[in-house]
Amino acid sequence: MMRLPAPATRGALLVSLLCVAAACATGAAAWFALQPATRDVLVADPRFALLPLLAASSVALIGIGTHHLLRRHVGMVPRLTHALDLLRESNPSLRLTDEAPQEVTRSVNALAEYFQHRLGTVENSIQEATEALERERDLLAALLAQLHEAVLVCGDDARILLYNPVAQDLLSREGYGFVGLGRTVFTVFRRSVIVHCLERLSERQVRGEAAEVRTTISTRDGRFVHARFTPLAQGSLRGFFLSMTPADLPEQDERGPQEAASHTANDAMLRATHARAALALAREHPDLAVEDRVELERIADAETLRLGEDLTTLRRLQKEERRRRWPLEEVPAETLTDALRRRLEPVVEADVTIDIAADVEWMRAESYVLSAGLRFVATRAREQLSATAFHIRLSRFDHDFVALDLQWQGAPIPADLWAAWEEERVQSGDGALPYTLRQVARRQEGESWPLHAPGARWLLASSALPPSAEPPVAGSAAATMQPPARPEFVDFDLYPATGVTDQRERPLRELIYTAFDTETTGLAPDSGDEIIAIGAIRVVQGRILSREVFESLVHSKQPIGIESRRIHGFSPAMLAQAPRAESVLPQFARFCEDTVLLAHNAAFDLRFLERQASPLGIHFDQPVLDTLLLSALLYPEKDGHQLESIAARTGVSVVGRHTALGDAIVTAEIFVRLIPMLEAKGIDTLGEALDACKKTWYARLRY
Amino acid sequence: MNAAPLTTRSALIVTSEPALLYCLRFIVHGMGLSVATADDVISAQAQAAAIHPALVLIDLDALGSRGFALCRNLSGMAAARKKSMHLVVLSLRSTAASEAKARAMGAEAVLQKPFDPTALRQQLNQILLGT
Structure with a gap:
């Protein structure tokens, strides 16, 4: 490419041109100052021919001299700028060698020395402050790791700001949600469940009641947890705490209801055995003496009576067990009706009116489950009975029960229709x-039953007293974790975000990335080469989260090319046991949901991913940043944009290369170091980075 | 109250449990009623419409939700004909709430299982006599 010389070089060239012109002018003036006769004599001299040669060689001499003088100036400015950029942004120990003339090199290096020293001083004080912060963070992490309860802290946008290892173990399941910083809690729980509980929480706060909600909720994959929601309002932090214990954990107490139940069942079986034996004896001996017959009948009678008692006990124990696992919430009437109304109105698409009798105060109910039942009935009544104008009425039924009536205008429910509804599930879909x-x-x-008038009634247990502040029995999580070396499961910096919702507009520093890499059987996806390993790691607001990784081999029928095998070292035997792409790719898609993808030479990996994921109905259409393109953008004059070259340039040590996860980590580390350099170039947001990448020459490369 | 003598009256027993059916038939027959039986809700409704029994015994454990629906349908039928029909349900899981539901669906009494034959006979007699 043709470049205009830099001003200094231009000046030097101008001077040399002037020298040449002056020499020419002096020669010409001297020539014309001679007498015509003298000129003739000179011309006639055979050595005259040497004169132009002399002029030419002096011009050449001037040229060589100039070049010698200016050698270091040619291309000096871009070299110098680039070196200074590097020095400032990523590598303060960098020194000039032959990029510029000696004196410039000397002054720049002196400045660099000073810069590095000052930077060191600043870094020292930053480091001291950081260490103090880290200590606090370690303490918090140690504390969290000691908790037997699973703990999540979420911002008011339901993103996870903190989790402890127990929460990760409890909630992260293969094929379902992942717990991680910056992830939304909705990947684990249904949105409606969380929203419902938060609404109950804010109602309690408004009423000035103890700000907590205890309930049992289900994860998307159908497991139940006892959950306690409490609000988070500390400084500028807004959100909620969610502490959980698994709901299906065996009771620690040895004589819990389960133990007692098994004991009682044994006894019941004994009673049945004795009664049957007595009856069989009576049948087999029709000629029994009267007293024997009476005794056998007595035995059969007594044993079946005990059998009945045992079974009654069993049922009571079963109920106790259920109550222990599923404690009913104590709710005041207004809270319950408000919650029901809010859940009903979206499905009936109209206002729902409410009427509470004066003598109804507290009751025991699972408001979420109950509201699902009411939604189901309202939806069906609208569809099948043309019901409109829904009304909720709470009245006292008798001393023990409160009647909750859902009434409407339209047809009443035929008894047979209700009988059919009663056997239907009230919700469908995942986490239902x-x-x-x-x-x-x-x-x-x-x-619950259908009313004679259009409507249905639910009987709810009335509770005489407002609930006590006693916490319910909590199980304890099985897992105990060692405190991790680096407490990465806390990040209050996630809060507050800039509030910009469009990802393109958000600063690069603020986003959540999934750095990933794949290993493949070969280089040609179109000829059938396939992915055999995927590794990924999350980068949240400039921090690489070493706990939040994805790593899986992928089964492949495709033979592995020699070249590829040399690179990653996987043999067909290693892949024989690996899960198939049909199960790995959906998991990976969930892992990188709502993040920006990050890869080195992303076009290559994406091509493979798309080819294998599209037939499964999975598409990776999130924004993609490519460290190769970013590097080409930052160092247009450098040739090496391989992962190793960029790593060396940015001071990233390369360990564990050519495993998918290893490369993903290197990519993540490089990217984190590129962010300040991009910012120095005025590339702050994701949108700007994507646009700039598009323009670089490498963007035209297609696989 | 219907003044007809007990012998001319009939009872309908609705259950799909043969053992229970045998016992109930034995008891009710011993009370001097003629006995019709049905093992599902549809045939129960047809029988009830045909013979209009004075007493219907419904086994909720065998019929579930449809047993409650049967109660409501039969009580509607009796009301429409302006004739009395004593609806009695039998249930193992008799709680205060399920009793309330049975009554709301038209049952006159909820009898709990397991039952003592003599006590059951007494209860049914009281119901038939309206006391």
């Missing part, structure tokens, strides 16, 4: 409640 309409009522320890 597993209950039928009848079970919804039974779970409230009540019943």
Whole structure:
């Protein structure tokens, strides 16, 4: 490419041109100052021919001299600028060698020395402050790791700001949600469940009640946890705490209801055995003496009576067990009706009116489960009975029960239709409640039935007193974790975000990335080469989260090319046991949901991913940043944009290369170091980075 | 109250449990009622419409939700004909709430299992006599 010389070089060239012109002018003046006769004599001299040669060689001499003088100036400015950029942004120990003339090199290096020293001083004080912060963070992390409860702290946008290892173990499941910093808690729980609980929480706060909600909620993959929601309002932090214990954990107490139940079941079997034996004896001996017959009948009678008692005990224990696992919430009437109304209004698409009798105060109910039942009935009534104008009425039924009526205008429910509804599940989809309409009522320890008028009634257990502040029995998590070396599961810096919702507009520093890499059987996806390993790691706001990684081999029928095998070292035997792409790719897609993808030479990996994921209905259409393009953008004059070259340039040590996860980590580390350099070039947001990449020459490279 | 003598009256027993059916038939027959039986809700409704029994015994454990629906349908039928029909449900899981539901669906009494034959006979007699 043709470049205009820099001003200094231009000046030097001008001077040399002037020298040449002056020499020419002096020669010409001397020539014309001679007498014509003298000129003739000179011309006639055979050595005259040497004169132009002399002139030419002096011009050449001037040229060589000039070049010698200016040698170091040619291309000096871009070299110097680049070196200074590097020095400032990523490598303060960099020194000039032959990029510029000696004196410039000397002064620049002296300045660099000073810069590095000052930077060191500043870094020292930053480091001291950071260490103090780290100590506090370590303490918090140690504390969290000691908790037997799973703990999540979420911002008011439901993104996870903190989690402890127990929470990760409890909630992260293969194929389902991942717990991680910056991830939304909705990947683990249904949104409606969380929103419902948070609404209950804010209602309690408004009423000035103890700000916590205890309930049992289900994860998207259908496991239940006892959850406690409390609000988070500290300084500028807004959000909520969520502490959890698994709901299906065996009781620590040895004589818990389960133990007692198994004991009782044994006894019941004994009673049945004795009664049957007595009856069989009586049948086999028709000629028994009267007293024997009477005794056998007595035995059969007594044993079946005990059998009945045992079974009654069993049922009571079962109920106790259920109550222990699923404690009903104590709710005041207004809270319950408000919650129900809010959940109903979206499905009936109209206002729902409410009427609470004066003598109804507190009741025991699972408001979320109950509201699912009401939603189900309202939806069906609208569809099948043309119901409109829904109304909720709470009245006292008798001393023990409160009647919750859902009334409407339209047709009443035929008894047979209700009988059919009672056997239907009230929700569908992932994380749906597993209950039928009848079970919804039974779970409230009540019943439900159709009214004669258009509507339905739920009986709810009335509670005489407001609930005590006693916490319910909490199970303890099985897992105990060692405190991690680096407490990465806390990040309050995630809060507050800039509030810009469009990802393109958000600063690069603020985003959440999934740095990933794949290993493949070869280089040609179009000829059938396939992915055999995927590794990924999350980068959240400039921090590489070493706990939040994805790593999986992928089964492949494709033979592995010699070249590829030399690179990554996988043999077909290693892949024989690996899970298939059909199960790995959906998991990986969930892992990188809502993040920006980050890869080195991303076009290559994406091509493979798309080819194998599209048939499964999975698409990776999130924004993609490519460290290769970013490097080409930052160092247009350098040739090496391989991972190693960029790593060396940015001071990233390369360990564990050519494993997918190893390369993903190197990519992540490089990217984190490139961010300040991009910012120095005025590339602050994701949108700007994507646009700039598009323009670089490498962007035209296609696989 | 219907003044007809007990012998001319009939009872309908609805259950799909043969053992229970045998016992109930034995008891009710011993009370002097003629006995019809049904093992599902549809045939129960047809029988009830045909013979209009004075007493219907419904086994909720065998019929579940449809047992409650049967109660409501039969009580509607009796009301429409302006004739009395004593609806009695039998249930193992009799709680305060399920009793309330049974009554709301039209049952006159909820009898708990397991039952003592003599006590059951007494209860049914009281119901039939309206006391």
